[in-house]
Amino acid sequence: MDVLTGEHVALRPLEPGDAELTLAWRRGPRARLLLDGAGTVEEQRAWIASRPPTERNFVIELRDGRPVGMLSLVDIDLVNRRAESGRFLIGDEEAVRGVPAAVEAMLLLYRLAFDELGLERIYGIVAEENRRMIKWQRYLGMQEEGRLRRHVRIDGRPCDVICLGLLAEEYRAQAEPRMRALIAAAKPRKEMVG
Amino acid sequence: MIAQLDAVAVEAIIIAALEALNEELDDADKIDVGPDTALFGVDAEIDSLSLVSVIVDVETALSVDHGLEVSLTDDRAMSREVSPFTDVQALKGYILELLEERR
Numbered sequence: 159m160d161v162l163t164g165e166h167v168a169l170r171p172l173e174p175g176d177a178e179l180t181l182a183w184r185r186g187p188r189a190r191l192l193l194d195g196a197g198t199v200e201e202q203r204a205w206i207a208s209r210p211p212t213e214r215n216f217v218i219e220l221r222d223g224r225p226v227g228m229l230s231l232v233d234i235d236l237v238n239r240r241a242e243s244g245r246f247l248i249g250d251e252e253a254v255r256g257v258p259a260a261v262e263a264m265l266l267l268y269r270l271a272f273d274e275l276g277l278e279r280i281y282g283i284v285a286e287e288n289r290r291m292i293k294w295q296r297y298l299g300m301q302e303e304g305r306l307r308r309h310v311r312i313d314g315r316p317c318d319v320i321c322l323g324l325l326a327e328e329y330r331a332q333a334e335p336r337m338r339a340l341i342a343a344a345k346p347r348k349e350m351v352g
Numbered sequence: 353m354i355a356q357l358d359a360v361a362v363e364a365i366i367i368a369a370l371e372a373l374n375e376e377l378d379d380a381d382k383i384d385v386g387p388d389t390a391l392f393g394v395d396a397e398i399d400s401l402s403l404v405s406v407i408v409d410v411e412t413a414l415s416v417d418h419g420l421e422v423s424l425t426d427d428r429a430m431s432r433e434v435s436p437f438t439d440v441q442a443l444k445g446y447i448l449e450l451l452e453e454r455r
Contacts, residue, residue: 248399251399254399255396255399256393256394256396258392258400260399260401261400290376290401290402290404290405291401293401293404293405294400294401294404294405297404297407297408298404335425335426335427336425338430339425339427339429340392340400340403340404340425342429342430342435343392343403343425343429343430343435343436343437344392344393344394344396344435344437
């Protein structure tokens with residue numbers, strides 16, 4: 159699987175050797191709203207090693223090689239031309255301060271999905287109380303398609319999730335331009351000249 | 353309606369959006385809100401998720417409360433020498449510029 163390279167970040171394939179780091183990220187406070195995962199490093203390593211070919215799992219790296227998060231495209235269905243985006247987490251917030259890592263990582267994933275794989279549709283679910291993520295995804299073109307009631311448990315409580323979807327034409331008309339604008343917004347002033 | 357939106361009013365809309373953002377953030381992540389708050393970039397106070405939250409709230413306030421349909425993340429915003437999302441003052445200046453063109 160190829161590395162997807164952007165201006166600020168790259169997406170490189172998740173490997174079993176990333177088990178300890180990614181498990182630590184998932185145990186951090188910012189991962190509270192993600193679905194439950196492995197409990198130990200060994201379980202995480204085994205989980206990574208067992209990913210099926212219908213998934214593309216990535217580590218988000220800064221251009222200097224520092225890993226800062228993860229992102230996946232799963233349930234890739236080339237017959238129906240759809241896939242689910244998920245497992246999205248910036249694990250090292252301090253390292254990405256001032257870097258549009260989240261936006262560019264998602265843009266690279268969308269380019270893979272729509273431009274390289276030729277998919278028609280990307281979809282995903284987000285916990286209802288993860289309001290910033292829902293607002294972010296909607297602003298970047300995702301449409302709200304429904305609600306799954308009590309679909310997950312967060313902190314021991316049943317929670318609804320919001321179903322979101324993005325079509326190829328919506329990606330090209332809205333998501334991609336807005337993502338490029340947000341990436342440009344993070345540039346230092348001197349890089350904006352000329 | 354447009355003429356009533358001066359610099360003070362626009363800054364108040366941005367500050368209100370930042371205060372609304374703070375309500376969604378964990379205590380450890382809350383930001384100091386004020387007219388000089390840095391937004392997105394090398395001196396960033398907020399990440400891209402939070403920036404979008406602010407953009408959405410500002411665009412919504414301009415639309416719902418003042419009848420102004422403004423897109424803050426278009427090609428024009430990208431091409432500016434100074435990013436309009438650098439800090440509160442840069443964003444205020446950019447919005448006022450957009451509004452001035454509509455007068």
